[in-house]
Amino acid sequence: MAPKKQVSKRKGPDVGQAPPETKEDFVNELKTLAGQANNDTWSRWAKQQVAVYGKASALVILTAVYANVSVLTLSPVYGQIAANRLHQYVVWTGLFVGWAGNLALRRVLPVKTITILPLIALHIPMFQFYLFALSSVFGVEYGPAITEALTLFPLVVVSASCIADILDEADLSGLPSSIASPAPGLVSYIVFRYSETSFFTQLVEQMGTSIMQTRMALELVLAATYSIMGRSQLLRYAVPSILHAAFYNTHLMTESATTSLNSTLNINGWSLVDRWESNTGYISVLDSYANGYRVMRCDHSLLGGEWTKFGRKIVAEPVYSVFTQLEAIRLVQVPGKVPDNEAHALNIGLGIGTTPSALISHGIDTTIVEIDPVVYKFASKYFGLPSNHTAVIQDVVSWSQLNAETLHEHFDYIVHDVFTGGAEPVSLFTDTFLKGLEHMLKPSGVIVINYAGDFTLPSLSIVVNTIRDIFPSCRIFRENEPPSEDSVRETGRDFDNVMIFCTKTEHDITFRKPLEADYLQSLSRRQFLVPQHEVPLSALSTIDEVGILRANETEKLAKWHDQSALRHWDVMRTVMPITELDVTFSKAAAKSRAANLPSVRSSGPTKLKSGLYSSATWLILPAANAYLAANTDPALLLSSSNTYEGLE
Template sequence: MPPKKKSTKQASAAPEASSPERFEKELKDLAAKAQEQGGWRWFRKQASIYIRTGILLTLVAAACNASYLALTPVYGAIPTSVWHSKLVMAAAFAGWSGNVWLSRILPFDPAHLLPVFAAYIPTVQFFLFSLSGTLTARYGPAVTELLTLFPLVALSSATVANLLEGADLSMLPSFLADAGPGIGSWALFKLAESLTGGYMHVFLGWSFLTSRVGYEILLSLAYTLFASSNIAALAIPAMYHTSMLNYHVPTPAATAKLNSTLQAEDWLLLDRRESTTGYISVMESLKEGYRVLRCDHSLLGGEWTKIRPTDSRVSEPIYGVFVMLEAVRLVQIPEPVPDSEAKALVVGLGIGTTPSGLVAHGIDTTVVEIDPVVHEFASKHFTFPANHTAVIDDAVSYTASLAETDAKFDYIVHDVFTGGAEPVDLFTLEFLQGLNTLLKPDGVIAINYAGDFMHPAPKIVVNTIKEVFPTCRIFRESPEPDAETLAKEGQDFTNMVIFCKKTAGDITFRDPIPADFLGSRSRQAYLMPRHEVRESSFKSSEDGGIMRKNETQKLAKWHQTSALGHWDVMRIVIPGKIWELW
């Protein structure tokens, strides 16, 4: 029998019976699609929050480094660092805790003020620098950053807090969800501060945009891109001032304007450059007739332009201490070495007064200088001869590698100083032991140290030197002040030169002959050391012991006081307005 045919009604009933299942499947597909789209929106929102937070923390970290760099030519590196970290931390806390209050009182997003604050920083710094003589190095950096960097950090911190309020931290334990954003933001900021600081230091001076003011201009533009709004138009006057009227911008037009102002003060800027050790410039006093090499708020040396020695191979230095270092040749040894056969190593260049004298006497001289711009300017603008061996390197690593060879020197001159403090690594026991290795058995070393005799630092340095070199004599650049002067000034900041030998026995100097003076009146007056330092000259009762490479805090902790005293001395040597104009 043929199979029974389904009726039309029965045939159409089958799909109707399956429609609830199909409808349920479609609903599930729509729900999955909606969930997928919602999850993607959630992911994009969270990613945007963290990316914007990371960018903002990087910008403010770079702004902190730029602010520090901008202040060092006027206040020096150490005085600038005293309040810097404390102010940054206080500003970050103020912004983080006050973000809600700030959002309530402002009729717009607080982030829109970031480009304005960033743009006004170089302008406000420019005007505040003219008050540095009144504010002094003790309070000037704090006041300047309180009015410039503090608002920017606080506003950035508030913006970060606002951004992270939208972060979904529900997957974390409650205690982490509460504390995580603050701790994580601070950790990321400190990491960004370290990284941007390193890169900004490496590229400093490569171009206009990587100068001190150039970094601040770049940051203001970056903030504008981060939080663009019509409010950014308020920054136009500041940008105009920075581009047209700020002497500190390293452009030919700004330098010409600067020289017009300096010449009214009887000074002239010959050259300037941002470099690894600071802001380097060559300035000349038109009235007094001398030229100096500057590094931040310190002088590396100078020479008279209106007084010339009869020997054209050398200049007439304005500082006697650099001439005194040449007395390393006058120390009597059992078998004197002719200058033509002698070899000298000079650590630290300045304008090259001491190595120039050694070269003029025919001594084979090697100079180790970490800053290539210092070497360039010494050769270009001062009487520093070309017939020497130049090593542009860190003295610690260079001398350590040299000590592994058979290199030996008859004379070593250790002369490193800038900004009121010496690089502490160059006064450690280990570094001095390396110099001892490089010195011939009958060789002589002369070490220049500038410090305040009322503090333990000079005594620590002398203790460390005597631990390596058993026979030493110490001389001051100037006579020891009397008790009344000490009480009045509250400091005894001066240079001292320590002459040492490897062998036992007294250090004596031969009488100089006319040829030793190289036709220079400064050498006639200052070549022979005169003001000897006795044990009683060190006023501090704290001995301090010796300093090893892992104990540099012994010396570093006194650098703040020493640098502040040095800042005061520099304002006497060169008028304050000249320092402020860079």
């Protein structure tokens, strides 16, 4: 029942007061009473308008924040670029439908529109939980949009409708009709876009600083806020979704959720060692205890891994050969080269720490710049990163700008390795940033830049051209042997890790023959330390064709991100078909899925029924399979060529 309207009590003449003696007194008293009435009316109007605009603004901001959290929740499954690619279209459509159809929605619903909002918000985490399990069915191109169409879209529609209903009570009679009519919608959208943009940066920066600032927890907090704004008895229908979040949703960053998730992953031969959310994404460490290796993931992508079954001598045996090949920076012959114990190295991007661990083991004074504190923590805790180094947990662009003068010509070696799964930071490949690195490099120094790219896209050529425009002498290598033309035509991609070794002086780059000490008692380094697959410049587009990447022209590279990210997602799903965020915690389904995984000791790579490859075979070439069967030399371990080319 609506509260009764309170009639303001105006002060009238006292009963015992004498009536006005003159006409003038009578007029003055009437004016006083009229003024009191006007003041009371204006006060009520002002309070009403403040309430209208305050409630509408709160709902606009709340919807904008939820839209941000929604896209952040998708990124661990689909990656940041794929999650963002169609996100705005879902939001814009929802805003339009909700704003234009608020009257129709009000007539159709048997309850107030705003009371529906908490129900939708509280059910979204449960819907996402099951929709993520279908990510391989939906695919990376439209999977994020399908997921948000079934979760975020209804929330935005109803939110926009509620905002329109609230602003119907706004008094714009003082404005011309040509302005008053579009003003509420236009201003609401401006506030929405501003809130969406500003809060996104804050959410990313604060992600993972507490359990309440993780993706799923934020969704639940926002749902609780919706519940406060739309209180009603309908909230009892949200009890199943609340119970699901508390006891069944393994996406929550709680110890009990991790334990529950592991009970399913163990059936597939995996164990989740640790996980947390951070400013670059969802970071997790997983063990394949059946096959004897450990990997670190950021969202859907792999940051690196090492074999655990062979133990650790000086350094671990890496599962990716590219990280051992980056260590060949020490083998580049340059005039005036200093011994390792006098050298200084800068490593940009940590991953699991394969390359910096080797540099430190060689006695090189190493500075590591890593933007993600969780990546650094996990590399130290679970991958044996040595402690005797300088760690900088900061954005390398701002760090390099602040230290440009003090670190002028300071480093003998610079390792630039920042790939994050199809979403490499564009700013770290501009001519401005690379000139900053050139400024820090000694005249006799060497830099190596790892760029995971697709030879069929212009982005790789743009990056290489930019590097060669800054550094006069370069040699380019790819991690694996180039695929055949038929293979490229069939798959539509030629994706590989590309290493560009450069110096500041104009002379031919050559590698000295490795000594026994260079291998650090590692058999995989003995096999892969020296890069073998050189890329001729003829395989890339020229500067005249694609240009270079300047700081004010980053869209030149960014526009190819979508395609590269989508292809990389397909590659990663070939690499690791089982991912912890896809698991719906159905043990029966997990057993069925595990039954389809080929043994690591099989005679050759085996396809799954889903068309994806075993999580074991991404690491193991036929030669490595033969090694595992015979328990022979781990030097046969892996280049990750099958990761990028596919296995038939």
